[in-house]
Amino acid sequence: MPAAPLEIRNLSSGYGPTRVIEDVSFSVAAGSRLAVLGRNGMGKTSLFSTLAGQTKRYGGEIRLGERDIAALPSAARAIAGLGYVPQTRDIFPTLTVEENIFVGLKGRSKDALEEAYAMFPRLKERRRNLGSQLSGGEQQMLSTARTILGQPTVLLLDEPLEGLAPVICEELMAAFSRLAQTGDMTILLVEQRIQSALDFADHVIIMERGRIAWRGTPVELSADKQAVEELLGVGGLH
Numbered sequence: 001m002p003a004a005p006l007e008i009r010n011l012s013s014g015y016g017p018t019r020v021i022e023d024v025s026f027s028v029a030a031g032s033r034l035a036v037l038g039r040n041g042m043g044k045t046s047l048f049s050t051l052a053g054q055t056k057r058y059g060g061e062i063r064l065g066e067r068d069i070a071a072l073p074s075a076a077r078a079i080a081g082l083g084y085v086p087q088t089r090d091i092f093p094t095l096t097v098e099e100n101i102f103v104g105l106k107g108r109s110k111d112a113l114e115e116a117y118a119m120f121p122r123l124k125e126r127r128r129n130l131g132s133q134l135s136g137g138e139q140q141m142l143s144t145a146r147t148i149l150g151q152p153t154v155l156l157l158d159e160p161l162e163g164l165a166p167v168i169c170e171e172l173m174a175a176f177s178r179l180a181q182t183g184d185m186t187i188l189l190v191e192q193r194i195q196s197a198l199d200f201a202d203h204v205i206i207m208e209r210g211r212i213a214w215r216g217t218p219v220e221l222s223a224d225k226q227a228v229e230e231l232l233g234v235g236g237l238h
């Protein structure tokens with residue numbers, strides 16, 4: 001059987017002496033979509049930034065396909081196939097949309113630009129605008145497009161819907177679903193909009209103080225009122 005595109009074993013990490021990720025293990029199947037849920041401050045962003053090599057790992061393995069990438073620096077993890085779209089939407093504000101996308105081409109031909117525009121037609125309309133002139137939704141599209149042009153096998157999306165209007169959220173989630181279906185990409189999504197995450201995902205983990213406190217499918221979570229209430233702090237799911 002081929003290796004899972006992403007397998008995490010006994011991962012722990014933190015900031016200075018403070019551990020925030022404790023003994024986390026999970027694997028994600030090829031083409032699968034995993035929602036990483038949990039209340040504020042439970043370690044979701046830290047988990048992603050540890051996977052991307054931006055938070056200090058204390059121990060454990062991060063296997064991307066056949067390879068343990070845990071000791072590689074961030075840039076090498078990206079080249080190995082791990083795409084990370086951080087919550088901060090790290091675009092270059094003083095470059096145009098098109099220039100921002102060029103940064104993501106990583107040696108691919110300029111034709112790949114059209115891939116980004118096919119995914120997010122709005123970016124084509126705005127291609128001569130500076131990053132700083134974009135709306136939050138457009139910045140999210142740009143940040144995502146740039147990462148995807150690196151052709152990751154595993155894509156980490158940290159709260160892509162934060163602060164966006166419902167109509168833009170729908171547009172983005174539809175684009176992520178198309179990516180998952182047609183791009184053969186494995187996607188991990190941290191999201192506070194629980195219903196959007198559950199509509200998208202086929203598996204769920206819930207983080208509680210740096211550990212995985214629950215795992216299952218969206219259907220199983222919807223039926224588990226106790227987990228929803230205690231771990232997500234909401235009364236119920238629709």
Ligand SMILES: Nc1ncnc2c1ncn2[C@@H]1O[C@H](COP(=O)(O)OP(=O)(O)OP(=O)(O)O)[C@@H](O)[C@H]1O
Nearest residue numbers: 015018020038039040041042043044045046047207
């Ligand atoms: N740069 C940092 N330095 C020190 N502690 C940090 C840092 N970033 C996060 N933490 C701490 O790590 C813990 C996990 O935070 P993290 O941001 O990973 O949680 P989260 O589940 O993503 O929360 P949110 O939903 O609010 O983004 C928290 O206790 C937080 O205070």
